[in-house]
Amino acid sequence: MSSPMSKEVVWDxxxxxxxxxxxxxxxxxxxxxxxxxxDEGGLDEVSLRKVATALNAGPMRLYGYIETKAELLDLMVDEVYGEITPPPPSAGWREGLRHVAHGLRDAVRRHEWFIDLLSGRPHQGPNSLRHMETTLATVRFDDIDQVLGVVSAVMAYVFGAVRGEITELRTERATGMTEEQWQRASGPYMQRMLDTGRFPMLGKVMHESSDRDPVEVFESGLGYVLDGIAARHGI
Structure with missing residues (x-):
């Protein structure tokens, strides 16, 4: 008999x-x-009623398949996790985690809303569980707490970096200005601030840093995280 707190999940x-x-x-x-x-309009376009309209079906028919919007969002997340290929079984921890990181980034670039649902408690759909299992399995440390620490550190970087990319894309659409255009527009003000001499490091960033492809930026940051893990564990 199920406990009072148990709940039948949609996958069952x-x-x-x-x-x-x-x-x-x-x-x-x-x-x-x-x-x-x-994908077309963001999560605001997702409701059982709007999905029913897109399918030319009555909303009540959908409730036989999905009871709540929360269930629908869980199923959508699991659908996207199903697009992410697991790392090769022979991959070492660094290669495997790099594969996972880029797989997640690519999935978010295809489905921007995905990043908005990657927070809080882990998802429990079959594809989500497979993703977690194969990600953890690529870190072959004896101490499971160390495995969790390593994976958590990499995922924290991935989610933060990708969320920043998506935020910039959304800002460009909302303002009609690319980051480069915004920088040019704010250039005179920033130059006046730099001329005060109070921000020498920001001056070096503005005048000496190079424009890099987003994939290169992502890979560079990921490399710092992986190098740190290697240094800590002497591997």
Whole structure:
């Protein structure tokens, strides 16, 4: 008997039996439609009613497959996790974690809303669990707490770096200005501030740093994290 706190998860709940219909439905079709709506307009475009409209189906029919919006979002996250290929079984910890990091970044670049749902407690869908299992398994340390620490450090970097990339993309769309255009527009003010002599390091950044491809920037930061892990554990 289940405890009072237990809850049937959507992955354990069977779909309604199929029946003849002008608009055939399935949980997979509902989720993929929701992902498409989110890709086109963000998470504000995702609701059971809007998905039903996109499928030309009555909203009440969807409740037989998915009971709440929270369930729908969980299923969408799991759908995207299913797109991320696991690292090769033969990969070492550094190669494996680099593979995972770039896989997550690529997934977020395809589905910007994905980063907004990667916080809080771990997701428990089958693809999410597979992703966690293969990520942890690539770090072959004897101490499981060290494994968790290493993976957590890398994921903290990945989520922070990618969230920054997506924030910049959204800012460009909202303002109509690229980062380079914004920097040029604020250039006279920044130059006056630098001329005070109070910000020598910022001056070096503005005048001496090079423009780099976002992938190169991401890889560089990831390298610092992985090098730090290697140094700490002497590997």
């Amino acid at each position: 709940r069977p779909e309604p039996p199929s029946r003849p219909s002008r608009v055939p439905l399935s949980r997979e079709l509902i989720v993929r439609t929701a992902v498409r709506l989110a």
